[in-house]
Amino acid sequence: MTFKYIPPSQLAPLLVLPERPRLLIVDDQPINIQTLYRIFQSDHEIFMATDGQQALSLCWNGVPPDLILLDIVMPGLDGLTVCRQLKTNPLTSDIPVIFVTAQTDPNDETRALEAGGVDFITKPVNPAVVRARVKTHLTLKFQNDLLRVLAFIDGLTGLANRRRFDETLQLEWRRCRRNDSPLALLMIDIDHFKLYNDRYGHQAGDSCLQAVAATLKAAFGRAQDLVARYGGEEFVCLLPECDHAAAKPKADALVQAVAALGLPHESSPTAATLTISLGIAVIIPNVSRSPEDLVMAADAALYQAKQQGRNQVCSAPLS
Ligand SMILES: Nc1nc2c(ncn2[C@@H]2O[C@H](COP(=O)(O)OP(=O)(O)OP(=O)(O)O)[C@@H](O)[C@H]2O)c(=O)[nH]1
Missing domain, CATH: 3.30.70.270 (Reverse transcriptase/Diguanylate cyclase domain)
Structure with a gap:
């Protein structure tokens, strides 16, 4: 089993779960962004992008989000391409991507999961469902981060192993x-x-x-x-x-x-x-x-x- 290299300076913060996980919402329709914003604003730090290119530069040039809610059909880079690109970069490959889309064709769902998405939600979203799914994937993400950190630490001394x-x-x-x-x-x-x-x-x-x-x-x-x-x-x-x-x-x-x-x-x-x-x-x-x-x-x-x-x-x- 191989593990992604994490610089020493990034190890310690991973041991603390963030109080307000960082969510990136990507959708070309501001009304859809607003709907998701209202659902998550009270207990998440929210970032927004209205196209795929903007989403990629937010992830690669700023502090990467903990989870991304990503529309599929957008002008320019579509959501599937954005997701594939995120997965090829070690900086962003571990960020869970949940597709939120008006598409209901099972083939779209398959393509979304094949592109690296962890989940697929159809619009209009049910607030309770989208909340529950985001919570599940954030928990899994933090557990994975923690495991990766622990895999590199000596249990007795707390030093690198x-x-x-x-x-x-x-x-x-x-x-x-x-x-x-x-x-x-x-x-x-x-x-x-x-x-x-x-x-x-x-x-x-x-x-x-x-x-x-x-x-x-x-x-x-x-x-x-x-x-x-x-x-x-x-x-x-x-x-x-x-x-x-x-x-x-x-x-x-x-x-x-x-x-x-x-x-x-x-x-x-x-x-x-x-x-x-x-x-x-x-x-x-x-x-x-x-x-x-x-x-x-x-x-x-x-x-x-x-x-x-x-x-x-x-x-x-x-x-
Ligand atoms: N308490 C404890 N002892 C350990 C641990 N890991 C290794 N040891 C012990 O460290 C000792 C190392 O002994 P040796 O390799 O013979 O070396 P030394 O006695 O330090 O002698 P020199 O290196 O020649 O000075 C062994 O008795 C191991 O059992 C550990 O995690 N905890």
């Missing part, structure tokens, strides 16, 4: 390659975490992972930075447009910030409190390298940090 990291790495790799800009990867591993679990119990281990995750998240505030749980007690920070000179002090600060949490780790041969080791790899992506090379280099640097005594940062050469 491995799937999201893998997808973002591919995307940022291509973006940095186009811009000829550096991409830094920090790979982080908690030191002697097995001994921590053995000494304090698995639940305390979980709390410790949450504390480390919160420290990482607090340290990387830029919208384009991604902090993710890579697996077990390993985390990664992907920092686009960040060269080694910028990444190294961030990594050092991170090691210090975790040590400063002062979480007792009496079984650790390294220190009396919990520590992390960190590997850095930085590259200007190019055709002769792959994202996997960056991960392997950061992992090798992490291994070196462990070998050299843990609680420290090592960097891997990569050209």
